[in-house]
Amino acid sequence: MQKKIVITGYGWMAGYLGNALLSSDSPIDAHVVGTTRSDDKLVQMSKQNITGIKFALGDDTSRLCQYMQDATFIINIPPGRRSTQLDGFTQQVIALINDAVAANVAHIIFVSTTSVYGDSTNETLTETSAPAPETASAKAHVAIEEHLASLSSKVNYTVLRLAGLVGPDRHPARSLSGRELPAGNKRINLVHIADVVKGLLAVIETPQRNCTLHLCSALHPKRGEYYSRAASALNLPLPLFSDTESEAMGKVIDASASWQALDITPAYANPDDMY
Template sequence: MNNKLVICGYGWLGRYLGKAMSATHTIIATTRSEEKALKISDKHIKGLVFSLGDDTTTLCEALGNATLVLNIPPGRRNTQLDDFTDNMLTLIDNAVAARVARIIFISTTSVYGDNRTDVLNEHASTQPETASAKAHVAIEQHLLDLKTNDKVDVKIVRLAGLTGPDRHPVNSLSGRSLNAGNKRINLVHIHDVVAALKTLIFADSSKNNTSKIDSTDLYHLCSLQHPKRGDYYTQAAQKKGIAAPTFSESDLAPTGKVIDAKASWALLGILPDYANPDDMI
């Protein structure tokens, strides 16, 4: 059984995943400071100082026959991402050279752009608009090219907007005046994301009953319901007891993209516990 897991980018999502996998896997988790590396290290998790662009030698020493969860975001406000993309591709190539067993890349549904109004399944074309989305598309394509050439096993996981018990987008929207209240929302709860990632990681550890998972390289993780954001965030603020945002166009017919994740959940054999965004509040 392959029980080596490297989480490259041990942020909010990484901490939830590390806690969930610590009983079954030996985990190396990268962080950018020595202080944080020491803080996260225990008998199950070893913190490793690594920043994107650093020499990868020490990191790659841990990657042989390991599952690598690659979760390094570029930063929302960064619009110059050529170096970020190049460094990610270099890290991936070095991981492959180190004989990593599988790469699970945490991507984003923003690769579809923000101006679409259709239902988007895993076969929909990407139309990235932001620098971050364009970088993610480039990294995805590089990984898929490596997969096609039998260089490494690859899984790409496109996440909708992440929520959790200590994180919900309504907190940053509280009291604001916003447009497009009729746009649909696409959210996913950290509990369901961890369940999906655990399934993919264990599928790498054992080839028993993994034919469905092995049949695809791309997954959507998103709730199954998509209310209008004006309605949803107003109700969410009221439930949380914070100042509600106000939206224009909330009374118009729903519009905006819908991330269809039904096929992905079915392949994973998971019915998300937070299929309804109301349950995420």
């Protein structure tokens, strides 16, 4: 039976997921629906046999909701990184969720972030650790997560808290190259897009109901050491970090229980395999 997968918005990560869903060896027979604000992207999606819908948060949802009945709905709309006032964003995402539930969506997957734990702890954080958001973006994600939890009697949902995303065409070392930066002893928490796609496919195929999952690598080196190695491997000027020799500090995202629940062995458990 064909499975409807509705993805909003259809950006970098969704592109990898869409390619996996529509590949000849996909474990899921999928009809993929994606939203974008770009006319050019709509044309590109049509060529890939993806049903494209032009949509931005705050728009009327009636056309989008035509595809929601019995669908898996993936919400992947990150707020602007520099935004400090996100009440409007939060309320628009919540309204979108409510409309999807009213349209009898089967399963909501909310792509969240490990930044919900803040940046002031040195603890190892599991899926049951309490959020401590510090930024406007993190607070918005927590509010949306809490709203989903309040709907658990009406809809199945899964929250995926992702660590920093890395891919073959995206590595933080490129933006850090040649810069002078503080806190080289801070631990890193990264996840490769290939492992994220595996996680999403597993959740789509066998829904993890009303729960929160972590997707993160198993190792957490100091960023001063890691990004120097990465820059060298990528033939980039090395970043210069202070405090790299100091004792390692910062949060550690433990995703072991989530990978086990999904029956996945991450291909990129070691961040040194990501560049």
